[in-house]
Amino acid sequence: MSLYRDTGIVLRVHKLGEADRIITLLTRQRGLVRAVAKGVRKTTSRFGGRLEPFMHVDLQLAEGRSLDIITQAETINAFARDLGADYAAYTAGTAMLETAERLVQEDGEPATAQLQLLTGALRALTENRMTPSLILDSYQLRALSIAGYAPTFDGCARCGEEGPHRNFHAPSGGMLCDGCRVTGSAAPSPFTVTLLAGLLSGDWATVGTSDDRSRREASSIISAYLSWHLERGLRSLSHVDR
Template structure:
């Protein structure tokens, strides 16, 4: 039975039998990996605490018939221990983990940019660089962009006409000009559109100028856009503290 080593972020865990868990991770080299942690639910487990959601770890895997087996775990960043004490950061981090799994799980190839984006976003959460909801919105927009679903906020998503434009439609890919507007388009405020563009590129100076109303409107639009591309919403978003 062969072995391999990779670094990854624990996305979620599931109980298996009396003492085991199935651990789902976003790894750097192999994308989303599901592996069995033998005995990790026992209090005597050597590395059960290192396999909690949002932990950033270095893992040695043993190849199995259906699922690989976790043979060794070394902590790189204990993000879970920091996020657990902050409800807003914890719920935002949980939504990040679900976003990453949903966007990467169906791809055949690993996504190193998605892996680095998730690690960076979790680190920003634990270091309180920005409000958790702001970091979540920026992460989701960037994650969508890496997956090939980058929304357009400057030009018309249909004809390419330079903006600014007034209408937003998730199914069309972003902002639309008057000529391309479709039924069901929303009309966000100009400050909200500017905030979304800043979140997409990480212009934190511009993000810091946004008011609470724009932040709430932007958060709703990001959730709507993500839901449209995933074909259903994220369960974790219902618990995000905004």
């Protein structure tokens, strides 16, 4: 049985039999991995709480026929400990985990950039660096960008004409000029467009000066854009405190 090591964040768990669990992880070297943790539901389990959602862990796994088996797990960052006491941060974090699982392919390819982004976003939540919903919105835009779906906010997504523009169309990839506008385009305010660009680039000075109306409008646009690329919405978003 071949062994390998990797680091990752636990995205989701579900029961398998009477004592085991299938653990879904975003890992550095192999992307999305689903592996079995044997006996993890027993009170005598050697894994303790290290294989729960949000936990950032160093792992040893054994390659299996259908699912790999986790043989060792050591905590790197116990994000679950801090997020459990803050509802707004916890729900935003849950939406991040679902976003990562949906965006990363289970193809064995490295996901270094996605893992680094998720780790940084969860750390920002636990350290209360910004309103949780804003950290979530920025994370989702940047995760989409890493996956190859970066939206355009500073120019026309179709013809490239320099902005600012006032029409947003998710299927077209972002903002559209008046000449390229299509039916069904949204018309966000200029303040919202500026906020969206700041969330994508990580310009927290700009993000911090935004008003509540722009934040709500930006969240709606990001949700629509994400849903378009994932072909359905995220269940966890309905619980996020906006």
